[in-house]
Amino acid sequence: MQTQTEHQAGANWLAALDAEARALVAAVDAQPDARRMLEGTLDAEGYIHYLVQTYHYARWSTALLGEAGHRLRRLGRHPELAELLVQKGEEERGHDLWLLSDLKNLGWSQEQVEAAAKSPAVDAYTGWNFFTSRAGVPTAVLGTAYVLEYLSQTRAGRWAERMQAAAAIPNIHKSVTFLRSHGALDGDHVAEMVRILGKLTDPEDQEAILFSARVARSVYPRIFREGGASSRPLAA
Numbered sequence: 001m002q003t004q005t006e007h008q009a010g011a012n013w014l015a016a017l018d019a020e021a022r023a024l025v026a027a028v029d030a031q032p033d034a035r036r037m038l039e040g041t042l043d044a045e046g047y048i049h050y051l052v053q054t055y056h057y058a059r060w061s062t063a064l065l066g067e068a069g070h071r072l073r074r075l076g077r078h079p080e081l082a083e084l085l086v087q088k089g090e091e092e093r094g095h096d097l098w099l100l101s102d103l104k105n106l107g108w109s110q111e112q113v114e115a116a117a118k119s120p121a122v123d124a125y126t127g128w129n130f131f132t133s134r135a136g137v138p139t140a141v142l143g144t145a146y147v148l149e150y151l152s153q154t155r156a157g158r159w160a161e162r163m164q165a166a167a168a169i170p171n172i173h174k175s176v177t178f179l180r181s182h183g184a185l186d187g188d189h190v191a192e193m194v195r196i197l198g199k200l201t202d203p204e205d206q207e208a209i210l211f212s213a214r215v216a217r218s219v220y221p222r223i224f225r226e227g228g229a230s231s232r233p234l235a236a
Contacts, residue, residue, distance in 0.1 A: 013206045014198060017143065020213035021150035027217060028151060033224040037159040040166030044106060046225055047169055051103050052113055053223040054178070056122045059096040060130070065089035068133035068141045078205070081139055084196055088145060091189070098178040105174040121222035128215050132208070139205045142197065143212030148220065149189045152182040 028034045033050060036042035042050075069085030072078055100110050125144075132140035160176040163169065200206060 013210065014194065016210055017146060017197070017213055018150075020143075020210065020217050021147040024147045024151055024213075024217040024220060025154055027221040028155065028224075031221050031224040032227060034155075034159075034221070038155070038162055040162035041168055042163065044169045047163070047172075047175075048103065048106055048108060049225050050223065051099055051106075051175075051178070052108075052116045053119050053122055055096055055099040055103070055113055056116075056118045057125050057223070058092070058099060058178075060126050061092035061095065062089045064126075064129045064133050064141055065092060065145065067130075068138040071133065071138045075138070078139065078200070078202075080196055081142070081200070084193070085138070085141065088189070095178065095181075098181060102175040102177050105171050106169070119223055121219050124219045125216070125223075128212070128219075132212060137205060137208035139200075140208035140212040142193065143209035143214075144216045146190070146193050146197070146209070147213045147216050149193070151220075153190050156180070156182040 029038070033042055033046040036046065037050075065085050066089035069082045069087075069089060072082035072085065100113060103113055104110075129141050129144055132138065156179045160179040163172050164176060167173070169175070197209070200209075
């Protein structure tokens with residue numbers, strides 16, 4: 001049975017995690033292209049840039065989450081969190097195909113997407129999360145998952161709706177599968193994570209999760225075009 005002190009400690013670290021998620025939303029909203037998505041005024045080039053960069057990190061989501069979960073199992077730690085990580089990895093399977101479909105409807109082939117230049121933010125995101133999954137504290141990737149799912153819950157569906165309503169991009173109504181699907185799914189995911197993470201009392205795991213949330217908050221907004229204009233071509 002939890003003591004009052006333990007309950008307060010748990011609430012405090014979850015409040016800090018929630019604050020990181022809200023800070024990520026604010027940092028993304030400050031990016032010109034993300035603001036244009038919310039207004040429905042983003043141009044095709046900016047939207048394609050966003051989808052391509054998202055593909056380059058989302059294609060690894062199943063591996064990142066699954067490896068962390070399987071490593072937790074091998075270490076014999078936090079069985080419920082291990083199951084959550086493996087489950088979340090499976091939930092992410094195929095989401096890269098939604099992105100390829102959206103991009104195909106915007107005139108981009110899979111070969112073009114694969115050859116497109118990755119932003120430093122994507123390399124930082126995947127590099128950090130693979131490190132934590134394979135060699136660091138494996139629960140850390142849950143910090144990344146939490147803040148990104150919170151962002152999807154609060155912004156992905158709205159981005160899709162606003163861009164479809166404005167119709168500023170040709171064929172946009174066939175090119176928002178990824179956004180629309182994440183906006184619908186990730187609300188339940190956030191609530192589930194709060195329920196399970198509320199039981200976590202290990203300070204090392206709590207700090208690792210918070211630190212990864214901070215990394216994601218710092219890195220993720222940089223997947224958008226710098227200053228709202230492309231600083232280098234997408235094609236490699």
